[in-house]
Amino acid sequence: MSITDFLTDLFNPDLAFLPKALAIAVMSSVVCGVVGCYVVLRGMAFIGDAVAHAVFPxxxxxxVLQGSLVLxxxxxxxxxxLMIAVFAQNRRxxxxxxxxxxxxxxxALGIVIISQAPGYAGSLQQFLFGSITGIPDRDLYLVGGTGLLTLGLMLALHKELVAVSLDREMSRAIGLxxxxxxxxxxxxxxxxxxxSLQTIGNILVLALLIIPAATARLLTDRLGAMMLLxxxxxxxxxxxxxxxxxxxxxxVGGTIVLVATAAFLTSWLFAPRHGLLTKRWRRPRGAAFGEHIPASDPSYDALCAD
Known part of the structure; x- marks a missing residue:
């Protein structure tokens, strides 16, 4: 399908779900990209996976109640x-x-609950792998409002979140x-x-949090640039x-993740400073003969500078 045909379908009244799916996919990807920067910096990918499963109940x-899935x-x-944060205070x-x-x-609780609804098998597949059909208008507005709220909170607490992500003990020492x-x-x-659940699904949603942020981390040592890329x-x-x-x-969900993964692999190979092939091309000639070439990673200092 050509891009022109795709644009025509986007404005086709009979395919009203398509522009809504595109809007939710883009909004959720942008929000996940920004939030994912903190997740990657802090090395807490596991919490993203846990939250993705935690929303399932x-x-x-x-x-079952025919309410808003997003809410x-x-x-x-x-x-x-909140429960994880409270229980984590016990250092045992x-x-x-x-x-x-x-x-x-x-x-497990979510599976038990949804199994009580008729025709739950099809619904379970939709939750796990996403679906671009049947997205109600109220969810479109709810996603937009939630995305703006999330970005606003991150902007207001940016310095504090960065400090905690880079050095928790120092943050605690200075009174944060x-x-x-x-x-x-x-x-x-x-x-x-x-x-992000409705377009990409519960199983793959972690990819939107981690892959774009990890790709940006390969491309730049500056936190500001990372949160833009x-x-x-x-x-x-x-x-x-x-x-x-x-x-x-x-x-849809699998295709989006594969595209993001392709971008990550490209960056991993060809990133200007940290790409694998780029490093080999820029390696000094003496390194080929086993000389010790000292190297340092200025990324931490650059992140702190932001």
Missing amino acids: GLAVAF GGAVAGVATA LKEDSLIGVFLVATF PVFWLDIVLYVLVTLAVVI APITGGASAVLGLYLSWSYDTP
């Missing part, structure tokens, strides 16, 4: 994030252990409320996950992924 309850998922995800167990407990428990900032970050991750990468992946999915009749 809320989705199930909303489906139901947000309530469940925020509640679980590490945070990753608690996340693992809540991950499996909440996902690390516990409450943890909760805010968990909630932001939850909101980013929830608004990540949403651009995510949004472009959503647009191209939806176009390819519509053209070749492939699953």
Whole structure:
């Protein structure tokens, strides 16, 4: 399918779900790209996976009650994030252990709840892998409002979140409320996950959080540039992924993730400073003969400078 045909379909009244799917995919990818920068800097990809599973009971309850999936998922995800933050204060167990407990428990609860609804097998597949059909207008507005709220909170607390992400102990020493900032970050991750579920699904939503941010991390040592490149990468992946999915009749969520992964692999190979092949091309001649070439990674200092 040509780009012209795709644009024609976007404005076709009989395919009203397509522009809504594109709008939600782009909005969620942009929000996930920005939130994902904090997730990547902090090395907490596991919490993104946990939250993606934690929202499932809320989705199930909303489906059974015929309510808003976005609102139901947000309530469940925020509640679980708060419980993880509270339980993590007991240093007897590490945070990753608690996340693992809540991950499996909440996902199992969601399966039990949704199994009580007739025809749950088809609904379960929709939740897990996403669907671009049947997106109501209220969810479009809810996703837009939630995305703006999330970006606003990140802008207001940007310096504090960066400080906690880079050095928790130093942040605690200078008087930052690390516990409450943890909760805010968990909630932001939850909101980013929830608004992405309908197009990309519960299984693949972690990719939107991690892959664009990881791609941007390879391309720049500056946090400001990283937080600009990540949403651009995510949004472009959503647009191209939806176009390819519509053209070749492939699953939307999987196609978007594959496009984002292709961008990551390209950056991993050809990034100006950190690309694997770029490093080999720029390696001094003496390195080929086994000389020791000292190297340092200025990325941490550059991030702190932002």
